[in-house]
Amino acid sequence: MSRIEQLKKDFSTTTIVFIAIAIVINIVVGQMVSLLKLPIFLDSIGTILVGVLAGPLAGGLTGLLTNLIWGIISSPVAAAFSPVAMVIGIVAGLCAKYGLFKTWWLAIVSGVIITVFNAIVAVPIRLYMFGGITGSGADFMTAYMLALGKDLFGSVIITVFTSNLLDKVFTAVLVWGIIKALPLRTTSRLSRADSTIA
Amino acid sequence: MPETHSTLFIPGDSRYHRLHPFNKLAYILLTGVTVYLGPGKSLAAACLIILNAGFAVEAAIFIPLWRVLWRTLLPLALYMGIIHGFFNPANHTVLISLGNMSVYQEGIQFTFTVVLQLSAVLSASLLFAFCTHPADLITAVSQAGWPPALAYLLGSPLLLLPAMRERARTIQAAQRARGLETHGRLSQRFRAVFPLITPLILGAIVEIEQRAIALEVRSFNIPGKKTSWRKVTDSVVQGFFRWGMVTVIIMIVTYRFIN
Numbered sequence: 001m002s003r004i005e006q007l008k009k010d011f012s013t014t015t016i017v018f019i020a021i022a023i024v025i026n027i028v029v030g031q032m033v034s035l036l037k038l039p040i041f042l043d044s045i046g047t048i049l050v051g052v053l054a055g056p057l058a059g060g061l062t063g064l065l066t067n068l069i070w071g072i073i074s075s076p077v078a079a080a081f082s083p084v085a086m087v088i089g090i091v092a093g094l095c096a097k098y099g100l101f102k103t104w105w106l107a108i109v110s111g112v113i114i115t116v117f118n119a120i121v122a123v124p125i126r127l128y129m130f131g132g133i134t135g136s137g138a139d140f141m142t143a144y145m146l147a148l149g150k151d152l153f154g155s156v157i158i159t160v161f162t163s164n165l166l167d168k169v170f171t172a173v174l175v176w177g178i179i180k181a182l183p184l185r186t187t188s189r190l191s192r193a194d195s196t197i198a
Numbered sequence: 199m200p201e202t203h204s205t206l207f208i209p210g211d212s213r214y215h216r217l218h219p220f221n222k223l224a225y226i227l228l229t230g231v232t233v234y235l236g237p238g239k240s241l242a243a244a245c246l247i248i249l250n251a252g253f254a255v256e257a258a259i260f261i262p263l264w265r266v267l268w269r270t271l272l273p274l275a276l277y278m279g280i281i282h283g284f285f286n287p288a289n290h291t292v293l294i295s296l297g298n299m300s301v302y303q304e305g306i307q308f309t310f311t312v313v314l315q316l317s318a319v320l321s322a323s324l325l326f327a328f329c330t331h332p333a334d335l336i337t338a339v340s341q342a343g344w345p346p347a348l349a350y351l352l353g354s355p356l357l358l359l360p361a362m363r364e365r366a367r368t369i370q371a372a373q374r375a376r377g378l379e380t381h382g383r384l385s386q387r388f389r390a391v392f393p394l395i396t397p398l399i400l401g402a403i404v405e406i407e408q409r410a411i412a413l414e415v416r417s418f419n420i421p422g423k424k425t426s427w428r429k430v431t432d433s434v435v436q437g438f439f440r441w442g443m444v445t446v447i448i449m450i451v452t453y454r455f456i457n
Contacts, residue, residue, distance in 0.1 A: 013419060014410040016347045021402050021409075023355040024362045029395055032366055036380060036387045042395070049399075061351070069355050072332065073205050076323035077270060128234065129319075131312035133281060135274040146285035174391075178399055186404055 009191045010055040018054060018190065019062045022046030026066045027073070040167040047085060048092040048114070048175045052101050053190040056093025063089035080129055084122045091117045092172070096195045107176040111169030118168065119160045123153070132156045138163040204359055206266075206327040214257040215329045218432050219338045222326040224443040229322040231447045233315040235454040243314040250321040259328045266324055271317060278309045332356050337428045346424065350413075362402065369397050 023046060030043030047066060051059025063085030071079025095101060095110040126132055132152050133139050138159050145155030179187065179196050187193040214222075229250075233243040254260040282305035283293075289302030336353040340346060370380075373393045379386045380394075413419075 011347065012410075013414050014406060016350060017406050017409045017413065018403070020351055020354040020358065021406055023351070024358045025399055025402055027355075027359065028362045028366050029398065031363075032370070032394055032398075033391065036390060036394075038384070038387055038391070042391070045395075045399070049403075065351055065355075069352070071323065072327050073356070073359075075270065076320055076327065079323065080319075129312075130274070130316065131278050131282065131308060133274060133278045135270075135277055139277050139281065143281045143285060146281060146287070151287050174395070178396065178403075181396065181400060182403060186407065189407060189410075 006055075006191075007057070010058055012191070014189050015050075015054045015058055015191065019050055019058055019065070022050045022062045023066045023069060025049070026062075027070060039163075040170050042167065042171055042174070044085060044088045044168070045171050045175060047089040048171055049178065051089040051092030052096040052175060052179065052196060053187065053193055054093075055192050056090045056097065059089025059093040060086045061089070063087070077134070081122065081125060084118060084125065087117050087121045088114055088168075092175075093192075096192060099195065101172075101176055101179070101196045104173055104176055107172045108169050111172035112165070114172065115161060115165045115168045118164050119157060122160050122164075123156050126160065127153065127156055205332055205356060206324070207331055208259055208262060208328050209331075210258055210329065212257040212329070214253050214325060216431065217329075218430060218436050218440070219326075219330050219335045220342070221436055221440050221443075222330060224440050224447075226319070226322045226326055228443045228447055230319050231450050233318045236450045237453075240311050240314050243311075243318040246318040247314070247321060250318065250325060253325055254321070257325070257329050259325075263321065263324050263328060267317065267320060270320060271313060274316070275309065275313045278312060279306065282306070282309050333428055334430050337426055338430045340424070340426065341430060346418065350418070362398075365401070366394075366398055369394060 025046035026043050029045055030041055033040065033042045043066075044063065047059055047063040050062040064082050067078045067082035067085045071077075071082075091114050092110065095113055100106045100110040100113070126134060132142055132155065141159045141162065142155045145158055146152065150158075176196070179193075187196075229246055232246065233239060236242055251260065254263045283301040284299060284305065286302065286305035286308055288304045288308070291303040292300045293303045293306060294301045332353065336349045339352060340349040373390075374380065378390055378393055380390050381387070
């Protein structure tokens with residue numbers, strides 16, 4: 001299949017609607033989980049779903065727009081992290097493309113890969129825009145690392161990586177489970193659904 | 199639920215409200231580039247904050263803007279002040295000594311600069327969010343000739359959100375009625391994630407097909423220009439300012455790369 005054809009297939013009307021729904025899923029699920037007071041956020045579950053089922057570009061677009069729309073709705077700080085959300089979608093899509101969403105343990109591997117790329121993009125933003133602090137519970141870890149004599153860059157990397165690892169692995173496995181639970185009639189309409197069949 | 203409650207937008211008829219959405223977006227970008235990449239970081243940020251305050255007064259949104267701004271920035275500033283004041287690796291000038299710990303001047307200065315930069319960018323973004331009706335942004339995007347899919351993606355989540363929130367509440371109530379614990383131990387709360395989230399996501403995804411068909415029978419995909427009831431006013435002067443801001447942004451970025 002040529003690149004243009006794949007792009008057309010990836011951005012069918014069904015995919016466009018899927019992206020819109022996924023943006024809302026990100027926001028609503030994020031709020032639902034925050035009520036449970038867990039050390040995870042699950043606010044990229046829609047982004048990863050789209051990345052896996054409709055390709056890296058659609059996934060990246062979902063992440064980017066989620067945070068931009070979040071910025072308009074309630075917190076402009078979220079908009080500053082939109083490149084991070086975009087990378088999560090792209091990386092999830094690429095992982096699926098290379099078969100890393102076929103089984104639950106491969107999904108764990110995807111979760112770790114997503115966390116690494118998440119840190120690569122999030123650390124510079126956190127460091128240069130926010131001085132390494134974003135006003136969340138994870139800041140205590142940054143403070144602890146700094147107090148141990150680590151430099152700011154190292155402290156922020158460790159904070160971002162560890163606070164996201166559980167979240168992204170959990171999300172990736174959950175996405176794998178959701179795709180397994182979806183009726184074939186629905187998944188067959190999405191361009192990259194084959195990539196999850198083991 | 200009226201849509202004004204689900205976004206930050208506050209209706210008004212000021213000059214800032216009537217500006218073209220792209221001008222306001224370009225201004226956010228210009229602010230960001232100026233305070234983070236431009237020369238004279240703190241001074242430039244302070245000037246922009248005063249300018250933004252002026253815009254906010256003109257648009258009659260100064261109080262709501264101030265409220266969101268300090269609620270976002272005060273906790274950040276406190277955390278940052280404490281963490282950098284005590285532990286910033288560049289610290290060496292003691293400001294206050296507290297037993298065996300000291301607050302250092304460098305850390306406090308660093309915090310001050312970062313908070314100023316953030317206030318400038320945040321106030322510019324809030325000006326956009328408070329003074330731009332989401333529908334105006336969407337209309338501007340389609341008037342400028344961007345693909346209608348993009349306008350749909352910017353607009354429809356705002357309309358879907360209240361309905362989806364309502365559905366989330368229904369699911370929560372239904373699962374609680376079945377005896378779901380959402381407050382107990384950590385492991386209990388972790389297990390509560392599945393019955394809360396899976397019905398919401400599965401239900402929403404299964405609906406996609408219907409929504410896509412609804413769009414296609416309304417000729418969402420046909421090429422050609424579509425007309426809109428809503429018009430966003432633009433003028434030559436605004437276009438001039440818009441491109442002016444883009445030029446300044448490019449100049450600052452290149453200046454940064456040369457130095």
